[in-house]
Amino acid sequence: MPRDLKPFDGVSPYGASYGGGGGAPVQTIDLRRVMVALRRQRRTILLPAVLLGGLGLTYALAKPETYSAHSSLLLDSNVNRSVQQAGGIDTAALPSERIENARVVLESDKLAYDVLDRTGLQDNPSFMDPPRSGFTTAIGQAISTVLRPVAWVRDQITLLTTPAEVEAPAGLAADAARMDPSIAPIDPMLRLAAMRLRGDIEIYRVGQSSAVAVSFTSHDPVIAAEVANAYADAYVQDILVTNAESVGQTNAWMRTRLNELQAQASAAADAAERFAAENGLVELSSGGLLTEQALNELNSGLTAALTEAARAQAVLDTYDRAVAGGVEGLTNSDSSLAIGGEMSEELRARLDTYNDVRARLQRLLSTSGPDHPQVAGLRRTLATTAERLFVELEAMRAEAQSALDVANARVKTLQESVEQASQRNSAQAANLVRLRALQEEAATLSALYQQTLTRSQEIEQQQSFPVSNVRILSYAQVPTSPSGPAVVRTVLAATLLGLFFGMGIAALREWRDRALRTAEDLTEHSGLRFLGYLPMLPRMRRSRPRPHPVPRPAPAPQAPSSAPAAEAPMGSTLPVPARVRPPVIPVPVPVLHYPDSVYAETLRHVRLAAEAAGGSPPVTGVTSFHPYEGRSSVAFNLAGQLGVGLRSVLLIDADSRARGLSRMLGLDRKPGLTDAVAGRGDWKDMLVGIADTNLVVLPCGLEQGGASDDLLTGRTLAQIAAEAGGDFSRVIIDVPPLYPVAQGRAILQELPQFLIVSEWGRTPRSMAETVLAGDPRLETRCLGVVYDRVSLRHLRLYLMPEAMENYLGRSKSYFSMKGR
Template sequence: MLSPDKVSAHADEDWENAGAGDTIDVERLVAVVRRQWRIVAVCMGIFAILGLVYILTAVPKYTASTSVLIDRGNSQIANQMQASVAAALPIEDDASVLSEVELFKSDSIGLAVVDKLKLLDIPEFTSPARSPISMLRSLLNFRTWFASDDVAADDIDTLRHNAADKIVADMDVDRIGRSYALSISYTSTSPELASKIATSIAEAYLVDKLNSKYDATRRASEWLQERIDELKQKALDSDLAVQKFRTAHGLLSTGGQYQLLSDQQLSELTTQLIGAQADTARARAKYERVKSIIDNKRTDAIVTDVLDNSISNDLRKKYLEASKLEAEISARLGPDHVQAVRLRSEMAEYQRLMFEELNRIAESYQSELQVAQTREKSLQDSVTQASSVTAAAGETQVQLRELERTADTYRNLYQTFLARFQEATQQQSFPITDARIITRAQVPTAPSAPKKPLILALAMALGAAFGGAIGAFREYRDRFFRTGEQVRDVLSLEYIGHVPAIDAKEAGSGNKDPESVRGLQNGNGITNYVVNHPLSAFAETMRSAKIAVDMENTSTRCKVIGVISCLPGEGKSTIAVNLAQLLAMQGSRTLLIDADLRNPGATRAIGRHAEQGILEVLLEGRPLKDVLLLDNKTKLAFLPAVVKRRVPHSSDLLSSSIMVNMLDELKAHFDYIVLDLPPLGPVVDARAISPMLDASLAVIEWGRTSRRVVRTTFAVQPEVMQKCIGVVLNKVDTEKLKLYRSYGSGEYYYNRYSAYYHEA
């Protein structure tokens, strides 16, 4: 069981790992590359070989290119020659250029090239592809078995279209930059044929452009001719309808326009009425002016007719002279002088006569005003009468204008279509296209395919991708324990160390004691590896386990240690035997008990010759001293498990009071008791005996046992795992272990402290 300090340490480590997970772990990626680079290299090599085979066996192909310019200048010249406004559609945008590209891929171009070069006589265009699928399809076509040698017209047409499709498939049309030039490339196994077909494609394009323009113009001319005849008749009918309407309603021609008589009269009367109103206003102004002068007795006011009247002028002159003389006499002799009084009476007479003359002028102005008003009233009555007549004739005018608009419309359409018809007729006479060939195809001297460097690079890239996929899948499937960090992170248990995988031949033949049936037999040398190699990494890991046991149970005199694993075959028995050997070799009284009553691995390894064991002690009451085996070198005692028949209730037997009494008896004679327990996964024996344990040591096979199954199995065994001092990774491949190391881990510095180990 982990102490609180260890749990806290694991929590801190988990927090650090969680924070590191937010970014890309470059070190982990590098480690993945180091582990899987061989797979990637092998796949790259295989694909490179396949690429070389393809390069060596592929038929070389040659590509010839020609260039066509969509020339807008020719269209402008043609338009000038034709004096036409409607020119060929200029190419001004990308959509138009792409339309021209698609035109090269049309059936009309392909069939024209096939017919011009007689490509049906060339086997390349008539023979089917020699692939296994096409050959099988031809064999399954039963109609070809009984077909005659004569080729029908339908078959020839099919061959022509197939050849055209092949031309389109082997042709490549691209726009050159942002210009109006198009590059046409054709690829074939024959360089001469590639050049001919590329040139023929460009020429067929020009001919197709000419033909399409001629056909379009011809169709437009025919359509225009039909519309012209129709519009001509409609224009005549509309003009005739206008003329009949004019005659029926008495329309007269005045200044090029046709009006009703009432309209013309109304216009003239309105003009006269406006003049009469002006005359009336002028007469009223003159009369009111003279009237205001008379009413105000103003002798100094000026009136035009007074200035032209001699009587008024003489009276005014006399009035002024008398006024002047009166002023002088009054100033010299006084205003009451006889002469001054006489002069003032004369001035009054002159003034009376002047106003009498103004009254006569006012009477003439009044007469003029009355005449103007009478004339204005007469004209107003005439305008009113003419307006009523015009209002009554409004419907007639609306109909007339509608008929005139219809006639004008048909007349304009007729003239427009005549002009267009002349333009279309002229365009048929000038077969000028808006495209030309600017670069003719040359016979290629070097093959364009296969591109050997590109194919080889692509093959290697595909190999790398395939190998990377395999490596990624292997990494995804690699869900085993590889490092101590994984043990701590996944299981939250202490990592004791790892035990390298040992070859039986390198471990030695072991030792056998044939003279004594009570001695241990180490047949393959692995079971006593720590004895023969005390300075090895194997032995150092066992020492770490011993220290962990001692630190976990410092107050206990005899320590009962259970060695467990999750699955069978993980090397649990080997670890248990070597741990017991190490404890005994260090001078401790040590007993090894094979508690796996169903599959006694320790007994098969070192006590195969035993005839009695723990079952006889528990079931038959045999004395322990009669069944124990002893290693003469390390003084290790071993209680085997001789299974002569199936034990159906092994868990009950291990958890029985007899087993408890036996362990209590053994604790008085030994310092360490190591129990080789059954795996936790398949049976519950280890769980049953867990209350008797002081500590347990978990063994996990490196790179073979899934982390998920270990985590799940340990989670359902809380009684056993609470006493677990740590985990030992067994059968570790030290060379591969380097590939899983990370910076700062124990595996990273393994090469530095491996000098302390001596396997010899």
């Protein structure tokens, strides 16, 4: 049963696959723990489900029968193609928004009032006062009775905070109703009937089509079919009337708008013409203004004149280069003369003659030298030819100069004209911009007028076309079998609701459960050792006191033997000095009456742990994590069992605040440990024996102790343990809890070993983790932890299937047979 804390192995088997061995371990969900938690909370989960399921069944059986009738509408009716073109009907696929719009219209107040006008159900008592189930009526009356005071208080507050209403005269209300029928008051019965219609009508789409089904549920099958058909007819009629009214209103507005647009377009055109005439802006047939065309032509002429002047200047430069050297230059030139452009035939002939003579002279000089007899003749011929060519070049130069002067004069004149035209256009720039704006406005209004006129004619054609894109697919028939109440669906929904509610409560309970219940709860949250479970033992009654023999002196201490039979029998002697005979009280030790119980086996494990720790005599403290009354009972039973087969056991009550052990034994008025600490007697004179056992008790005493008694109590206990070594085989001390008082820690500092008693299901896990975390010395002296007041039946609800604690519940017969 004892369980040691196993060392934590931080190596994850998935470390190599997920980020290497240095990463965090993979967090997984332990389904076994989930199943154990579900099994533990099964009542919490199933009880709300059963209760709500039964409530739903009662409600469904008590509800009266209802009948449902269905009619269907097709929102996108297929019409002939020619009819579609003539009527302007759009046959595109209906989006979901249009189907939702149809649902809103069918569920509106207007359509409900139209249905009431067709059926007159507001005057039908069966429709206005339908039968109700007694269950619903009882619940409604109970709720109204409970909320009646709240409603009265609310009415009083509303009466005090709302100002008094001023009633309008009857004649004024009638006149307002005649002027606007929409503000006329509605009959309360008619309003109630419309509310009932909207509450029982159901609109849904038929599959993925554009068809919509209208379903109405009522206790009367005839009323259900009548209302479903009335809704279908009313919707088709509403679509027709609404389309006709909207088209008529649109057409009337468009006619008014057409007149306005025509007048605006005419006024804009007149304004543009009047502005052009007032400012002298003459517009050509091509669309441009006269001034703009004149300026363009002047710019074109100026460009041509500039080109002509540049050409004349180039020709003049050519002739200037030719005559720059005079006749000598032509005669002594080493290269031929070339003149581009147009020239006369005479000049071309003279130029060719000159170039030919000069070329012959150059060839003769290069071949025969200057001494050749023909050189002189050719020189004379070249000089004559150069003179004639020079005269001709001079004449052509004068002609080129005249052409250049004419071109420059033309350029100057055109520049002046362009400048004057630009100045005129600049002066009229603002007028031109204004004229363009007026013309664009007139054109826009004219185009808008044409578009509006075309659309108006289409709308007039649609208004006169008697076809709608909504038609009735099927009318509702009078149902022959009831559609409700849906008993199975109601019970299933209520059961699922209760199941979810129970699972929520179970999850909350599991989240709030932070108590120590199993060995894993202790070993996983602390480094303490788990020693076992202490189930609840039956309460024992005290026996009547009877005389006891005078105790004999204790025998001298002998070497320890493994056979406990050599010790004094239980209850035969009290190991105290011969000069003292302590009083004996008849208090039963429960564990001695159940020697083969789980409780006794756990205490035997504690005994083995204490013997393994050693010490002479073994001094063991019994403490708890927090103040707990059962700790004293555990110490008492532990001491009683340890006294079986031994000389005797000394049990000391060291809890001066609670005095749980002394009160349990009825020794709270006897002197004891606190009196010994205060020096008012010897502790051996304060001992009290337990009848029929080898157990001697040192009560807590009469003094309450003070703030400075903790350290003195610990030292006194150490001195008592040392002195008791010759008379007692073991010493058990009931130590105050570890938290919140400091007395327990002060006493445990003087003890070699101690046991911690935890209240099963009440001690938080965090306390086991932190209570000794700051004191490693005490943690090494702790023998372990036992759980007290354990319910073995409930313990199995917290155990895994393979947990060894499951054998505790299965071994009851074994323990009982062993005790026979």
